[in-house]
Amino acid sequence: xxxxxxxxxxxxxxxxxxxxxxxxxxxxxxxxxxxxxxxxxxxxxxxxxxxxxxxxxxxxxxxxxxxxxxxxxxxxxxxxxxxxxxxxxx
Amino acid sequence: xxxxxxxxxxxxxxxxxxxxxxxxxxxxxxxxxxxxxxxxxxxxxxxxxxxxxxxxxxxxxxxxxxxxxxxxxxxxxxxxxxxxxxxxxxxxxxxxxxxxxxxxxxxxxxxxxxxxxxxxxxxxxxxxxxxxxxxxxxxxxxxxxxxxxxxxxxxxxxxxxxxxxxxxxxxxxxxxxxxxxxxxxxxxxxxxxxxxxxxxxxxxxxxxxxxxxxxxxxxxxxxxxxxxxxxxxxxxxxxxxxxxxxxxxxxxxxxxxxxxxxxxxxxxxxxxxxxxxxxxxxxxxxxxxxxxxx
Numbered sequence: 001x002x003x004x005x006x007x008x009x010x011x012x013x014x015x016x017x018x019x020x021x022x023x024x025x026x027x028x029x030x031x032x033x034x035x036x037x038x039x040x041x042x043x044x045x046x047x048x049x050x051x052x053x054x055x056x057x058x059x060x061x062x063x064x065x066x067x068x069x070x071x072x073x074x075x076x077x078x079x080x081x082x083x084x085x086x087x088x089x090x
Numbered sequence: 091x092x093x094x095x096x097x098x099x100x101x102x103x104x105x106x107x108x109x110x111x112x113x114x115x116x117x118x119x120x121x122x123x124x125x126x127x128x129x130x131x132x133x134x135x136x137x138x139x140x141x142x143x144x145x146x147x148x149x150x151x152x153x154x155x156x157x158x159x160x161x162x163x164x165x166x167x168x169x170x171x172x173x174x175x176x177x178x179x180x181x182x183x184x185x186x187x188x189x190x191x192x193x194x195x196x197x198x199x200x201x202x203x204x205x206x207x208x209x210x211x212x213x214x215x216x217x218x219x220x221x222x223x224x225x226x227x228x229x230x231x232x233x234x235x236x237x238x239x240x241x242x243x244x245x246x247x248x249x250x251x252x253x254x255x256x257x258x259x260x261x262x263x264x265x266x267x268x269x270x271x272x273x274x275x276x277x278x279x280x281x282x283x284x285x286x287x288x289x290x291x292x293x294x295x296x297x298x299x300x301x302x303x304x305x306x307x308x309x310x311x312x313x314x315x316x317x318x319x320x321x322x323x324x325x326x327x328x329x330x331x332x333x334x335x336x337x338x339x340x341x342x343x344x345x346x347x348x349x350x351x352x353x354x355x356x357x358x359x360x361x362x363x364x365x366x367x368x369x370x371x372x373x374x375x376x377x378x379x380x381x382x383x384x
Binding site for chain 1: 231232233234262263316382383384
C-alpha cells in the first residue's frame with residue numbers, strides 16, 4: 001500500500017462505517033464475529049466491502065471461521081502481494 | 091517429489107515418471123506424421139464445432155478454437171495456460187489471433203519436439219512456451235493466468251478435485267476455466283460400463299491411462315474449488331462428426347499410415363468405431379466454463 005494506513009486500519013474503518021461505531025470501538029485484535037449485536041447479514045456485507053475495496057477473494061475458512069481484523073488484514077496483504085508480483089507489461 | 095491422488099495412486103514426477111504417467115504417453119508419443127495423416131492442419135486432436143451441414147474438418151476445428159477463445163473471454167494479450175496442449179492448436183491460435191502469451195503443458199517429449207519446430211516455422215516462439223510437467227506439479231505463482239483450458243485432456247489426469255483446486259489457484263480473480271471432455275452419461279452407466287471391454291480397450295490399449303467421470307462429478311469439483319459455473323455446452327454430436335472425418339481421412343491415407351506403422355489403421359478404426367457407437371448411450375461430450383468470482 002502506498003498510503004501510511006495499513007490494510008488492517010482500513011478494515012477497522014470499513015467495520016466502523018458499516019456498524020456505525022465510533023473511533024476506537026474496534027481494534028486489530030477484535031474478532032469480528034464477537035462484536036455485540038452483529039448480525040450475519042451485516043457480517044457478510046463487511047466481508048463484501050473488504051473484498052471490493054481490495055479487489056480480492058478471501059478463503060472460505062477465513063470468511064466463515066473465527067477471524068480477527070488483523071487476520072483479515074494479513075490475508076488481504078498476502079493476496080495483494082500475489083497479484084502485484086504479476087503486474088507488468090502485457 | 092511424488093504426487094498422490096485421493097485413491098492413493100502415485101502419479102509420478104517429471105524426473106521419476108510412474109507407470110500411469112508413462113502409459114498416458116503411449117498414445118501421444120505415436121509418430122506425429124500419423125496424426126497429420128488423418129487430422130486437419132490445426133492438428134487439433136479433439137472435438138470440432140460444426141456450424142453448417144457441409145463444414146470441413148478444418149473449418150470445424152477453427153470454429154471450435156474461436157469458440158474456446160470466446161468462452162474464455164480472451165482479450166488481446168491475455169495470459170493463457172493450456173493444460174494438455176497436444177501439438178499446439180490452441181497455443182498457436184491464441185498467439186496468432188489474439189496476441190496471447192500462452193503456456194502449454196504436456197507430458198509427451200515427442201509433442202515438445204513437434205511444438206518447438208512448429209513455433210519456429212510460424213514465427214511464434216516468443217509468444218508460446220511449454221513445460222513437460224503435469225498441472226498439479228507446475229510451479230506458477232498464484233493468479234498467473236487470465237484463462238486456463240483443458241481441451242479433452244482432463245480425462246488423462248487423476249484426481250479431478252485436486253486438478254481444479256490447482257487451476258483455481260493459478261487463475262486470476264475473474265479469470266476463466268474451459269474444460270471439455272468425454273464424460274459418462276450418468277452414474278449408473280458409469281457403474282455398468284467402467285469395466286466393459288470397450289471401455290478397457292480405449293482406456294488401457296489406446297490411451298494407456300484415463301479416468302472418465304460424469305458431468306455432475308466435474309461440476310462438484312468446480313464448486314468445491316470455489317468456481318462459479320458460467321456455461322455448459324453439449325458437443326456430443328460434434329464429436330461424432332469429427333470422428334467421421336478422421337475416419338474418412340484415415341481410409342484415404344491408409345497405405346501411407348501403414349507404411350509408417352503397420353497395423354496402426356485397424357487399431358484406430360476400432361477406437362473410432364467404439365467411441366462413435368457410445369455417444370449419447372454411454373458417453374457425452376460436454377464443455378464446461380467456470381469463472382473465479384463470487
